[in-house]
Amino acid sequence: MKDYQIFELGDFVTQGGATIRDAKLAYKTFGTLNEAKDNVIVYPTWYSGQHYDNEWLVGEGMALDPEKYFIIIPNMLGNGLSSSPSNTPAPYDQARFPGTTLYDNVSAQHRLVTEVFGIEKIALVVGWSMGAQQTYQWGAQYPDMVERIAPFCGSAKTSVHNFVFLESVKAALTADVAFEHGWYEKPPTKGLRAMARVYAGWGFSQPFYRQELFRELGYSSLEDFLVAFWEGFFLERDANNLLAMLWTWQNGDISANPIYNGDFEKALGSITAKAIVMPGATDLYFPPEDNEYEVSNMPNAEFRPIPSVWGHFAGGPGLNPVDVTFIDDALKELLAS
Amino acid sequence: MKDYQIFELGDFVTQGGATIRDAKLAYKTFGTLNEAKDNVIVYPTWYSGQHYDNEWLVGEGMALDPEKYFIIIPNMLGNGLSSSPSNTPAPYDQARFPGTTLYDNVSAQHRLVTEVFGIEKIALVVGWSMGAQQTYQWGAQYPDMVERIAPFCGSAKTSVHNFVFLESVKAALTADVAFEHGWYEKPPTKGLRAMARVYAGWGFSQPFYRQELFRELGYSSLEDFLVAFWEGFFLERDANNLLAMLWTWQNGDISANPIYNGDFEKALGSITAKAIVMPGATDLYFPPEDNEYEVSNMPNAEFRPIPSVWGHFAGGPGLNPVDVTFIDDALKELLAS
Known part of the structure; x- marks a missing residue:
C-alpha cells in the first residue's frame, strides 16, 4: 500500500x-x-x-x-x-x-x-x-x-571544496571491503558507519557542537548523536543509491x-x-x-x-x-x- | 646515521x-x-x-x-x-x-x-x-x-567539533579490513588513502579550493592534489602511529x-x-x-x-x-x- x-x-x-x-x-x-x-x-x-x-x-x-x-x-x-x-x-x-x-x-x-x-x-x-x-x-x-x-x-x-567533501564521504564508504565494488549482497555497514562519521562534522557547524545542541535533539551524548542520529541515518540507506546521488551532486552544475x-x-x-x-x-x-x-x-x-x-x-x-x-x-x- | x-x-x-x-x-x-x-x-x-x-x-x-x-x-x-x-x-x-x-x-x-x-x-x-x-x-x-x-x-x-572531525579520520582509516584492528603486517593503504581524502576537505578552506590555490603548490589538478599531496602524505605514515597521535589530540586538554x-x-x-x-x-x-x-x-x-x-x-x-x-x-x- x-x-x-x-x-x-x-x-x-x-x-x-x-x-x-x-x-x-x-x-x-x-x-x-x-x-x-x-x-x-x-x-x-x-x-x-x-x-x-x-x-x-x-x-x-x-x-x-x-x-x-x-x-x-x-x-x-x-x-x-x-x-x-x-x-x-x-x-x-x-x-x-x-x-x-x-x-x-x-x-x-x-x-x-x-x-x-x-x-x-x-x-x-x-x-x-x-x-x-x-x-x-x-x-x-x-x-x-x-x-x-x-x-x-x-x-x-x-564548488571544488564541496566536491572534496564528497570525495571524503565516498572514500570512507568504499574503504569497506564488504562494499565489493558495488556488488554486495549484504550492506557494507562498516563503510556506511564510517561515511556517517565523516558526514557528522560537515553537517552541523562548529558552534552547533560547541553548544552541544545535539542534546536539544534528544541525544544523550556526543557518541549517542554519532551512533543514533548519524550511523542510524545512513545504515537505512543503500550504498549504491548513496553513490548514485553523490555522482549527481559532484556533477551538479x-x-x-x-x-x-x-x-x-x-x-x-x-x-x-x-x-x-x-x-x-x-x-x-x-x-x-x-x-x-x-x-x-x-x-x-x-x-x-x-x-x-x-x-x-x-x-x-x-x-x-x-x-x-x-x-x-x-x-x-x-x-x- | x-x-x-x-x-x-x-x-x-x-x-x-x-x-x-x-x-x-x-x-x-x-x-x-x-x-x-x-x-x-x-x-x-x-x-x-x-x-x-x-x-x-x-x-x-x-x-x-x-x-x-x-x-x-x-x-x-x-x-x-x-x-x-x-x-x-x-x-x-x-x-x-x-x-x-x-x-x-x-x-x-x-x-x-x-x-x-x-x-x-x-x-x-x-x-x-x-x-x-x-x-x-x-x-x-x-x-x-x-x-x-x-x-x-x-x-x-x-573542541567537540574537532573531536568529531577526528572521529571521521579514524573511521575512514579503520574501515579498511587490512587495518586488522591494528595488527597489520602490511600497511592498510586503502584506509590511509581514505583518511587522506577525509583530511583534504578540512585541512584547507573553502576559499582555498574556490581559488584553486593548490595549483600554486605545483599540483596540476584537484585530483593530482588529492593523490600526490594528500594520499602521498599519509601513505608514508604508520597507521597505528597516526591513531596514537589522534588519541592524544582527541584527549587534548x-x-x-x-x-x-x-x-x-x-x-x-x-x-x-x-x-x-x-x-x-x-x-x-x-x-x-x-x-x-x-x-x-x-x-x-x-x-x-x-x-x-x-x-x-x-x-x-x-x-x-x-x-x-x-x-x-x-x-x-x-x-x-
Whole structure:
C-alpha cells in the first residue's frame, strides 16, 4: 500500500548516453490543482531523502499549504523510489546504474508536470540542499515556466571544496571491503558507519557542537548523536543509491547541458524567476559565499542567509523550529509577491 | 646515521597508568645554549610531523635564528621517532601502545630540558596545531619556567567539533579490513588513502579550493592534489602511529591532569607567559572562536588571527610565504618584548 505515485518515463536516455528502460519517477502530491492550474509548487528531494523527508515544510498555515497550493514532491533519481541502483533490473542495476544529472532529473520532472498534469506555469520551485540544486536547475532550464524559486542551503554549481567533501564521504564508504565494488549482497555497514562519521562534522557547524545542541535533539551524548542520529541515518540507506546521488551532486552544475554549454554566468543570468536564495550562515559545504556570487549574476534574486548555527541543517529537515519559521516566512513573502 | 638525538626516559609511566619501558624521546637542537642558559626555544611537533617538518620556521634572519637561540625540537610521542606503536617492542607495540596525553608529552620534554641541559627558563615555546596544544600545555604545566608562548592554529582544549572531525579520520582509516584492528603486517593503504581524502576537505578552506590555490603548490589538478599531496602524505605514515597521535589530540586538554583537575579556566588563567595566539582565520577544525575564548581567560595574551585563506595550513608547514612572514614577524615581536 504505497502512499505515492509512479510516473512511467519509458526509455529514459541520460545526458551521458545510457538508457534506463522502463524508468520510474516516484512522486507525491498534496492539495488540489485548481482550474487555472496556477497554484503549483514543485519541491524536489535532497541527498538521500525521499518525499517523506520533505513533508516538514508542508502543512496548513504554512507557506506550502495544501489548502491553497498543489504541491508536487518528485523523488530524485537514485533515491530508492525513483529509478535507482537498488530497484533497477539487471543489467543497469547496482554498480552499473548510470550517472544522472540535474538536467536529467529536471527533464524527467518536467515531463511529469506537463504530461500528467498539463501544467504550464509553476508558481514556486523550492528545495533544500540537492533539492536547492534542482531548484536552480528548474529556473535555468525552464525560465519561462518558473515564476519563483527559493533554493536554500544549496548552490547552482557544486564548488571544488564541496566536491572534496564528497570525495571524503565516498572514500570512507568504499574503504569497506564488504562494499565489493558495488556488488554486495549484504550492506557494507562498516563503510556506511564510517561515511556517517565523516558526514557528522560537515553537517552541523562548529558552534552547533560547541553548544552541544545535539542534546536539544534528544541525544544523550556526543557518541549517542554519532551512533543514533548519524550511523542510524545512513545504515537505512543503500550504498549504491548513496553513490548514485553523490555522482549527481559532484556533477551538479546548471550550465553543464546543451542549453548553456558550461557558461555558468549565462545560466545564472537566464533565471528570470523572482528568487530568494537562503544559505545557512554557518553551512560548511554550501557556504554563503558561493550563493552570494550566484545572486550577483541573477537578474531578480535576493541573498538572504539564515542566521543559524545549525550549519547545513539550518535548512532541514525541520530539526530546528526557529530556522523553519525563517524559511517559511520567506516563502510566504515570495509567494505573496 | 641519524641526524637527531635520543633521550632515554627509562620506565615512563603515562597518565593512564601504562609503563612504557625504555621509553625514548627523540629531539633535535639548533644553535648553542649560552652560558646564562637564557636563549632557549622549545618547538614541539604536530600531528604526524617529525622534527624535519618543523624546520621551515628555523633559519638565519628568522625569529628562530640558531645564531641567537638554542632551539629544541622534541618529537611528539607516537610520531615514529619518539616512542611509538611502530618502534616499541612487544608487548606494548602496534595496537597496544598506550594513550599518551599532552601532560605526558610535556612531562617528558621537561625532563629532557632540565636533566640533559640544566635549563631553568624557556624564552619561548612555539608550535603549530598539536604543537600549539603542547605549547599551551607548557604554559599551564610550568608557568614559572615559560616566559613566552606562541601557539598557532591550535587550541588549549580539543573542541567537540574537532573531536568529531577526528572521529571521521579514524573511521575512514579503520574501515579498511587490512587495518586488522591494528595488527597489520602490511600497511592498510586503502584506509590511509581514505583518511587522506577525509583530511583534504578540512585541512584547507573553502576559499582555498574556490581559488584553486593548490595549483600554486605545483599540483596540476584537484585530483593530482588529492593523490600526490594528500594520499602521498599519509601513505608514508604508520597507521597505528597516526591513531596514537589522534588519541592524544582527541584527549587534548591542558586542564586534564592532577594540577588542574579539569578546571579549564583555571588552567588558562595560570598561563602567565606573554602570549600571542594565532589562529588561521579560515581554519575549519581549530577555528578562531575557540582561541578567542581562551585568550579572554589568559592574563597576558593577545589574540592575533592570521589573515589567510589557507585554512589550517596558514600555520604550516611553510607552504605559503605570506603566512610564514606573518608568523615570523609575530615571533620576532614577542621575543623582543
